[in-house]
Amino acid sequence: MNADTADAAIRVSHVVKTYPLGAGEVVAVDHLSLDIAYGEFVAIVGRSGSGKTTLLNLLAGIDRPTSGTVHVARADLGSLSESGLATWRGHNVGLVFQFFQLLPTLTVVENVMLPMDFARKVPVADRRDRALHLLDRVGIGDQADKLPATLSGGQQQRAAIARALANDPPLLLADEPTGNLDSHTADAVLKLFADLNADGRTIVVVTHERDIRSIVGREVTLVDRRIVDDERTGASA
Numbered sequence: 001m002n003a004d005t006a007d008a009a010i011r012v013s014h015v016v017k018t019y020p021l022g023a024g025e026v027v028a029v030d031h032l033s034l035d036i037a038y039g040e041f042v043a044i045v046g047r048s049g050s051g052k053t054t055l056l057n058l059l060a061g062i063d064r065p066t067s068g069t070v071h072v073a074r075a076d077l078g079s080l081s082e083s084g085l086a087t088w089r090g091h092n093v094g095l096v097f098q099f100f101q102l103l104p105t106l107t108v109v110e111n112v113m114l115p116m117d118f119a120r121k122v123p124v125a126d127r128r129d130r131a132l133h134l135l136d137r138v139g140i141g142d143q144a145d146k147l148p149a150t151l152s153g154g155q156q157q158r159a160a161i162a163r164a165l166a167n168d169p170p171l172l173l174a175d176e177p178t179g180n181l182d183s184h185t186a187d188a189v190l191k192l193f194a195d196l197n198a199d200g201r202t203i204v205v206v207t208h209e210r211d212i213r214s215i216v217g218r219e220v221t222l223v224d225r226r227i228v229d230d231e232r233t234g235a236s237a
């Protein structure tokens with residue numbers, strides 16, 4: 001790893017991702033390169049099928065590139081084993097999904113504690129207090145002991161964001177986090193991401209939100225599995 005790579009939160013270099021399809025293959029990401037610095041708030045936009053989710057999954061180490069390299073949070077993901085990737089992810093990346101993916105049988109605060117139990121970075125005795133503090137931070141401290149199904153969609157997404165922050169990762173990756181929310185609630189969730197970015201968190205969000213440019217600091221547009229536009233919007237840090 002060179003000095004430049006150490007300074008970037010994300011460095012994607014000449015990445016191709018293909019999936020087998022019948023006798024041939026489908027190209028999901030095509031010779032894509034992208035650098036994101038620590039502290040940026042970046043939106044990945046583009047039509048359905050343009051490669052956004054594939055790119056995010058490559059950044060999270062959920063998928064591996066067919067060729068090219070992916071450096072994220074000071075790790076060359078290609079050099080890590082599956083268990084190494086899981087450990088790395090637990091410490092360095094918070095993931096937020098469209099459908100929240102909270103465990104339905106655990107209370108909200110237990111959902112937030114779960115990644116702490118997995119990564120074992122936060123001492124056992126401190127986990128509940130930290131989870132409660134994070135729920136306060138995202139504005140739903142009063143919902144801690146409820147089951148997820150009893151919360152509104154916006155509250156469930158806030159809980160999922162608190163869970164993503166459990167191990168204090170430098171990077172948050174979100175795949176259409178407002179895709180299942182009404183526009184008012186979506187605005188509030190995006191404002192929460194902006195606040196977390198203002199606190200210094202690096203955030204990459206895949207989104208179809210129309211006015212995302214007024215929220216993020218940079219908008220990367222994919223068309224046909226390639227970056228066609230990469231613009232500073234001047235909206236945030």
Ligand SMILES: Nc1ncnc2c1ncn2[C@@H]1O[C@H](COP(=O)(O)OP(=O)(O)OP(=O)(O)O)[C@@H](O)[C@H]1O
Nearest residue numbers: 019026027028046047048049050051052053054055
């Ligand atoms: N597991 C897979 N197997 C086969 N093809 C896939 C797989 N995942 C993605 N693809 C294909 O790769 C391309 C990019 O898909 P991707 O899901 O990354 O697009 P997207 O921009 O996130 O779309 P959307 O906005 O609809 O979520 C598409 O043509 C898709 O069909």
